Amino acid sequence: xxxxxxxxxxxxxxxxxxxxxxxxxxxxxxxxxxxxxxxxxxxxxxxxxxxxxxxxxxxxxxxxxxxxxxxxxxxxxxxxxxxxxxxxxxxxxxxxxxxxxxxxxxxxxxxxxxxxxxxxxxxxxxxxxxxxxxxxxxxxxxxxxxxxxxxxxxxxxxxxxxxxxxxxxxxxxxxxxxxxxxxxxxxxxxxxxxxxxxxxxxxxxxxxxxxxxxxxxxxxxxxxxxxxxxxxxxxx
Numbered sequence: 001x002x003x004x005x006x007x008x009x010x011x012x013x014x015x016x017x018x019x020x021x022x023x024x025x026x027x028x029x030x031x032x033x034x035x036x037x038x039x040x041x042x043x044x045x046x047x048x049x050x051x052x053x054x055x056x057x058x059x060x061x062x063x064x065x066x067x068x069x070x071x072x073x074x075x076x077x078x079x080x081x082x083x084x085x086x087x088x089x090x091x092x093x094x095x096x097x098x099x100x101x102x103x104x105x106x107x108x109x110x111x112x113x114x115x116x117x118x119x120x121x122x123x124x125x126x127x128x129x130x131x132x133x134x135x136x137x138x139x140x141x142x143x144x145x146x147x148x149x150x151x152x153x154x155x156x157x158x159x160x161x162x163x164x165x166x167x168x169x170x171x172x173x174x175x176x177x178x179x180x181x182x183x184x185x186x187x188x189x190x191x192x193x194x195x196x197x198x199x200x201x202x203x204x205x206x207x208x209x210x211x212x213x214x215x216x217x218x219x220x221x222x223x224x225x226x227x228x229x230x231x232x233x234x235x236x
Contacts (some may be wrong), residue, residue, distance in 0.1 A: 014124035041186040045119060048178050048185075050144070057130035064132050064176035067144050070099050072173070073151040076166075078080035084159065091158035094206055098199040102150040105198055106143045106191065116140035132180045145174035145188040146195035160229040 053060075061191040073095065083094035116139040121131065137143070148170035156163030174192050177183040 003050040007016075008052040017075075024118050032199045033154050036188070041184050044185045044201065045178060046059045049090035049121065050180060053179075054129070060172075060176045060179045061132055063129050063172055064144070067148065067173045067176075070103070070147050070151075072146060073099055076150070076155075080155065080159070080162075083098050084133055091155045094158065094202065095154035096155045098150040098195075098204075099147045101202055102146045102198040103143060106141060106146045106194065107137065110141060110194070111138040111143075116187075118182060130180055132160055132182060134182055139183055139186050140190065141197065142177050142183045142188040142191035143195055145183075146198070148173040148195065149192040150195035150202075153196045155204060 041173035064073075077095050080088040080095075082088075083092065118134055118139045121134075149167075152163075152166045152170040155166050170192070174188040175190050178185050
């Protein structure tokens with residue numbers, strides 16, 4: 001029989017399990033699978049929290065703080081725009097737009113609906129030296145992870161040479177949210193996927209804009225057969 005879960009430690013998988021059970025004809029197997037995922041989520045969080053890492057705590061905490069309000073990514077975007085030429089400016093612009101769309105999607109769309117509580121990091125074994133202020137917003141999904149991978153996707157597709165290091169940095173930011181105790185691993189995994197997916201949507205829309213503009217220029221370009229015929233008709 002499944003043990004009850006403390007509401008303070010309930011993850012998004014626990015919530016999904018409850019919803020599956022509450023639906024008429026809900027499949028117990030799916031509910032149990034979600035509960036097992038939730039147990040893994042909590043176990044990984046607890047393992048990270050209880051593992052002493054005194055040499056990592058300060059740099060990881062600083063990395064997490066640097067990504068607040070996307071300051072880290074905006075700074076990198078400014079540097080890329082300054083030294084990267086035309087491709088760098090396109091990468092920086094698309095990266096900033098991807099962050100904006102992702103942040104709106106996460107903070108205005110997903111978090112209010114999911115409304116998951118933040119983890120309880122006040123256990124006796126947790127290391128206070130690594131803590132950052134606990135955000136007041138919902139835990140699921142991680143906005144830091146979403147913005148990080150949205151920016152990494154946008155920059156990587158325009159500047160492949162930066163693709164790997166920028167994704168590693170994004171992964172570091174995502175992990176830092178678990179290390180500092182403000183997110184469960186599942187929050188950052190889903191946030192990372194959501195951020196990359198949103199950036200891909202922004203990229204697809206961005207790629208279509210030049211094609212439309214080019215099509216409009218061609219339709220009104222002087223000297224084309226259509227333009228000549230129109231002028232001939234108007235002169236009659």
